[in-house]
Amino acid sequence: MRKNLIASVAFLLASSTAVLAQSATDGKVKIGILNDQSGVYADFGGKSSVEAAKMAVEDFGGKVLDVPVEIVDADHQNKPDIASNIARQWYDTEQVDAIMELTTSSVALAVQAIGKEKKKIDIVTGAATTDLTGKACSPYGFHWAYDTHALAVGTGGALVKQGGDSWFFLTADYAFGYSLEQQTSDYVKASGGKVVGAVRHPLSSQDFSSFLLQAQSSGAKVIGLANAGLDTSNAIKQAAEFGITQGGQHLAALLFTLAEVHGLGLEAAQGLTLTEGYYWNRDDESRAFAKKFFARTGKMPNMIHAGTYSAVTQYLKAVQKAGTDETEAVAKQLHEMPVDDVFGRGGTVGANGRMIHDMYLLQVKKPSESKEPWDYFNVLATIPGKEAYIDPAKSGCDLVK
Missing domain, CATH: 3.40.50.2300 (Response regulator)
Known part of the structure; x- marks a missing residue:
């Protein structure tokens, strides 16, 4: 009986470990949209980028690996110190898995450095400096919509x-x-x-x-x-x-x-x-996306908004393909998977994290x-x-x- 009991416990432990490896590590997937929502770049990205992220989650089905996907957001006020404090809080106490958008290059560089330190993914759609995929590159950092x-x-x-x-x-x-x-x-x-x-x-x-x-x-x-x-x-x-x-x-x-x-x-x-990197009136697919976006925001999307939708979508695809939201596994998929959506048609991701698209x-x-x-x-x-x-x-x- 003792041998049978030990075998049963071992089996249950192995089974639970296997399930954990094929699921989110904390029972949810949480994405933070961190950008300027009240200053000089509020129309450039702002709350409309948050809506683009929520659209992406809804279009994906609201779940990945059978757990809910949550979007949180904050205004960094174009200040790297404020952005850094928010990023650390999100990563350390609020179980945020990835941070995206990151308007303002100084902010994006600061947050990417934190992500590199803590082994967390960031996907930049709002900032432009090529340093993000140059001298300041990170194995967990990705640059999506455009650059200088x-x-x-x-x-x-x-x-x-x-x-x-x-x-x-x-x-x-x-x-x-x-x-x-x-x-x-x-x-x-x-x-x-x-x-x-x-x-x-x-x-x-x-x-x-x-x-x-x-x-x-x-x-x-x-x-x-x-x-x-x-x-x-x-x-x-x-x-x-x-x-x-x-x-x-x-x-x-x-x-x-x-x-x-x-x-x-x-x-x-x-x-x-x-x-x-995107124009809403380019073709039927981009017009259909834009009309859905307009119904939520009262404006047509620019490349920051469409790029944020693409980044969130690709991240969720990577989590799904990896079978986990563990950073190393998801980053590997983001580097390897082609990008093919309303924004990044035929896109590829370089070893430096740069998403290359027309x-x-x-x-x-x-x-x-x-x-x-x-x-x-x-x-x-x-x-x-x-x-x-x-x-x-x-x-x-x-x-x-």
Whole structure:
């Protein structure tokens, strides 16, 4: 009887271990959406990214490995210290398995460093710096929607080809702005152009007059706005007051999305060239997704919103395929699995965590060209992913052999 009892206990322990290996480690899968919900990037991502994440969970069925999937969210206020405190609390006491979105490059770099330390997954859709998959790469860090190199190749490359061979940069004074200015400068110079100067402004600036006057007096053919969100919108509005474009200089909005065009209006934004990883009016599949998103948010999605939907969906697919939410197993699947959804068609993930997918060169329509609300862009070109993104082997990531 004793032998039978021991055998039965051993069998039960082995069975429970096997079940645990094929399930969530704590009875649920929990994803945190951490981004700017009240500041300069609130329209860029914000609460709409949270809704995109919830859409992804609902479309997946609300469960994975027979356990519920939960979305939590918080506003990091574009401050790395606040973001770091939230990330540590989520990881240490609230059983969050992965953090996503992470608008603002300084925030994303800080949170990714914590994830590397604690062996937790992050998927960045809102920040742009290539350092995330370069010198600051992590075996558990992934960069999804776009980056500064893709923006430089798209918008910067298009304007140089059109004759914009001299540039002056108006740059947000933090990691994202530096990276975007550097990547675009390198691309302009490699294409035969030159950079005549640059000036840096604080995040969330209200008055761009002194910066714009420096750009205007430089005589550069192109003024590159290496900023985003309300900073870009405000710079464009104030540039119009100075008559900059009327004087023959061209404004390059290096990170400008559908959300900012809508806020600025077609009258002010018409003619701007920009690069996005997604456009809602591209085809029937993207339109169907956008209409579902609009019903929840009252707006059409930009690449941050669609990218967040894709990131959450791919994470859940990876958990399902791995049979567990254990970090190493899920990260392995994220690196190996192809990406094929409404956002990342034919996408692949490099050894450095960069999701490689096509980007789109867009031009803002004239008001007379727009056929319906939110019909804002003409698609000028599709930029293949291998052209848009840095070869992982050349990224500077020490994970790439």
